[in-house]
Amino acid sequence: MKPSGRRVRSLFIIVGLSMLALAGCDDPKYMPVLSPQGPVARSEYYLILYSFIVMLLVVLGVFVIYFYVITKYRARPENKDYVPPEIEGNTKWETIWTVIPIIIVIALAIPTVAVTYKLVKPPKVEAATTAATGKSLTIDVIAEQWKWVFKYPAQNIETVNYVNIPAGVPVNFELTASGPINAFWVPALGGMEYAMPGMNLKLWLEADHPGTYQGRSGQYSGRGFAHMTFNVNAQTAADFAKWVQTTQQTAPKLTQQAQDQIQKPGLLSKPLTFSSTEPQ
Amino acid sequence: MNGFANWAVHFFMLDEGPLIWLSDFLIGCATIGIIVALTYFKLWKWLWDNWLTTVDHKKIGIMYLIAAVLMLFRGGTDGLLMRAQLSWPNLHFLNADHYDQIFTTHGTIMILFMAMPAIIGFFNVAVPLQIGCRDVAFPYLNAISFWLFFAAALLFNLSFVVGGSPDGGWTSYPPYVENVFDPGPGENYFLVALQITGIGTIATGVNFLITILRMRAPGMTMMRLPMFTWSVFITSIIIVFAFPVLTVALALLLIDRDFGSHFFTVTGGGMPMQYINLFWIWGHPEVYIVILPAFGIFSEVVSTFSHKRLFGYSAMVVSMIAIAILSFIVWVHHFFTMGAGPGVNSFFGVSTMAIAIPTGVKIFNWLFTMHKGRVEFTSAMLWAVGFIPNFLIGGLTGVMLAVPPADYQYHNSYFLIAHFHYVLIGGTVFGVFAAIYYWWPKMFGVLLDEKLGRWHFWMFMIGFNICFFPQFFLGFMGMQRRMYTYPAGYGWGIINLISTVGAVLMGVGFLIFVWNILWSARFGQRDTTGDPWDGRSLEWATTSPAPEYNFAIIPTVKGRDAWWLMKKTGESINGPKGVPFRPIHMPNNSGRPIIMSLFFFIAGGGFIFQWWVLAIIGLLGVLVTMAQRSFEYHDHHYIPVEEIEKTEAAAGRL
Secondary structure (H helix, E strand, O other): OOHHHHHHHHHHHHHHHHHHHHOOOOOOOOOHHHOOOOHHHHHHHHHHHHHHHHHHHHHHHHHHHHHHHHHHOEOOHHHOOOOOOOOOOOHHHHHHHHHHHHHHHHHHHHHHHHHHHHOOOOOOOOHHHOOOOOOOEEEEEEEEOOEEEEEEOOOOEEEEOEEEEEOOOOEEEEEEEOOOOEEEEEOOOEEEEEEOOOOOEEEEEOOOOOEEEEEEEOOOOOOOHHHOEEEEEEEOHHHHHHHHHHHHHHOOOOOHHHHHHHHOOOOOOOOEEEOOOOOO | OHHHHHHHHHHOOHHHOHHHHHHHHHHHHHHHHHHHHHHHOOOHHHHHHHHHOOOOHHHHHHHHHHHHHHHHHHHHHHHHHHHHHHOOOOOOOOOHHHHHHHHHHHHHHHHHHHHHHHHHHHHHHHHHHHOOOOOOOOHHHHHHHHHHHHHHHHHHHHOOOOOOOOOOOOOOOOOOOOOOOOOOOHHHHHHHHHHHHHHHHHHHHHHHHHHHHHOOOOOOOHHHOOHHHHHHHHHHHHHHHHHHHHHHHHHHHHHHHHHOOOOOOOOOOOOHHHHHHHHHHHHHHHHHHHHHHHHHHHHHHHHHHHOOOOOOHHHHHHHHHHHHHHOOOOHHHHHHHHOOOHHHHHHHHHHHHHOHHHHHHHHHHHHHHHOOOOEOOOHHHHHHHHHHHHHHHHHHHHHHHOOHHHHHHHOOEHHHHHHHHHHHHHHHHHHHHHHHHHHHHHHHOEOOOHHHHHHHHHHHHHHHHHHHHHHHHHHHOOOEOOOOOOOOOOOOHHHHHHHHHHHHHHHHHHHHHHHHHHHHHHHOOEOOOOOOOOOOOHHHHOOOOOOOOOOOOOOOOOOOOHHHHHHHHOOOOOOOOOOOOOOEEEEOOOOHHHHHHHHHHHHHHHHHHOOHHHHHHHHHHHHHHHHHHHOOOOOEEEEOHHHHHHHHHHOOOO
16 A cells, blocks of 8 residues: 555546536636636735745645655665654754744735725726716615615615626625625625624725626525525616616616515515615 | 324424434434343443443543544534535525525534544543543543533434424524524524533533643653643633633523523614624634644654654644634634724734644644654554645635635635635544544554555545535635525536535445444454553553553653653553552442433423423422532542452553
8 A cells, every 4th residue: 555656646636526627617707706807806816816826835845745754754664673763853943844934924914914904995996997977886785585685875776686887986885784694795896795784894896897797695694595696787887877867767666565575585586676765 | 182283293393304204213213222222131230330320531431432423423414415415506405494404403513512522532531541640630520521412412413303403504693593583493402502512511621621730640740741631731721711602602692582682683782793703702712622632633643653752842832822822812714704894804814824833833743753753554644644734725725714805705605615624624533533543442452443444544535635625616616605506507516516426435434434343343453462553651551441440550750751661661550569559549430410411401402492391490400410419428439459459460460
């Protein structure tokens, strides 16, 4: 039996199978986290990539020592009489492998803290794509059991289970929940944030280009949680302005009956649109 | 009458379909089988005298271990059911409610009713022997700890067929688990069972803390302790500080549910966030409670099978202390997405990364213990050697998760699931398997079969990697934990299928392990020396299994690796020849711990179903049994010298 040989082989099998599974998965739709479509997701992606590379170096370093030690010092019939020396420790080496991890942690901590602070501020607006709606857009998000309600306070529009945003404009999602905690997550545009009752958490997201990105709940909230998906439709500034205008003119007002239907635990068969945010 | 029948059908969940009927049938068969077998072979008295009333740490350890293996089977079955459900898009093998209950029981059982009893089992099996004493500081309390765990585990498992299992996840976040959203007894089972086992665990922490501080053999200074005992010492301190927080969190939530208070509700000024903080102030140290003893086990195993002293003993101790301290200041990393602000998130992110430093020191010290050694790949050693790369992957993805902005993308995704299974299986479960192969001869006087052991290791280790490695990618693809199904078109199906195949291989590995136990019990090599591995610490100085009193004469320790030193200088464990034996003072067996736990069980049932009469009867019973103990004057006996001489002569030590 040769453990090292088998280990390497099993590693190859695993990696091979995973590669096979991922073949043809380079479409951004399959790997939203690794193909960011906005500035927020992009800065998170760079951190993921950076930390992965650093960790990969650590893995490679440790694996070299590991395989060297377990093959070279393996008990064999030839070395039956070998009596290992009694070694207490070695201050020089122990210092080295304490200092190296400290340096690695510092190297990781600096960009981490920088980006953590950066993400609470709106992403920088690119002048060329600034939409007519102004510098940014605020949308209130309420997690119901089990649907997502989006209120546009400035536009007096409410949508359920889909949200339209202008591309190239930072959008400030203000998250809350009427009951159980959910997490608002659009992986292609950026990481998640909790939607909690009695709280109002902010999440900045921005889409680079027009397109449809899927969002879902990231926090279990009961029976219908797996179905809490929604589409984020990023539109050009002109299209978005047109959509706002049409909706304000043609969509029905939010009625008490519709409001009750939304708040009752359950799923909806299709997305809804209203031209008011408070029941009339 | 009709009303009662309807109630009973619902209560025993007969309206829930074939899965429950099958479970009822199997539970019935097992129960009847056990009763018939015990009666037929006239074993009731033997069971009561030798096991159910025992206060012997070695037997309590074995009972913990049996329970842990049974719970590994239960939790593993839950895992396989989940993997079956997720193996392809749009499956409806389980509905949402059943899936939600199963992932909740899987997590809860694996952490609290599998990992905890497994490591506490080895506290019991090894620590008193390693420090050269005859039992733990409080043997009677030790029995109470075990029976409280047992009653809690029974209660928790009963939920599957009586009244319904909890479905709020093992983290059980309010407000979802409040009565408004999650009515019924299920969540109460979670709260009450954890509360009962938590009391037992706190007692265990106190017990081993005092044992290690006060019961060491002469000459066994703190810096001569075997590394496993050191890890138990530090773990006990973490238990004593962390578990009371869980007690508080569970009690407040139970008061919300049973008596309508508003600690964590949405209305009435409740604050769900507070529970989440309390839960993780316990929850993060908890993962170190289950990993530090595994580190201790690996230290023993690596040093024994490299036939070399543990490299960097002091650094190992210091790094464990550092990990223990850091474990209390990282809990917010479980909810970076709860909007605590960049300052808080940065602090907890960096403090989490800092844990990698002492952990890295430990990894290098194990590698350098093998360096220049003569490394024997026995089954126990395979688990220790397999642990290093697997745990490394788990640990380093943990560092990746500690980066808050990156965590916003990983949070609750399958990336996280893969990470914590790499640390908990690659660390704790591998550690427990290593310990089982390593200490099995000490517990039972029989060695587990090496060939079957290798099959067990390779099957389980390869299956584990096939199961969990692909899940890192599922996380990047946007798959979240706790989804009972998913539509086609995301590309998740094939990866989930691979993962399920891996889970099945792990199941096969487990079956090989069970077969190994059965085969070795019948045909396995007997351990006649008491020291089959050429061991280094004092547990290998006694017979396998150790006599009731462990050591006829308490040994005097002259250095680290006490037994290794004695072997080198040719000393006997009983000291110089001619030292006379003296009668040995031992605690009496007692049936009260198991009776007390029965009252806890009854009270638990009362709090779960809100039958207050039952709750009051149970609590009164607990108080009465506690009071009775205060009036027990004959709680010890002496083992006479003749009996000691007979035992020692049989062991060849006279």
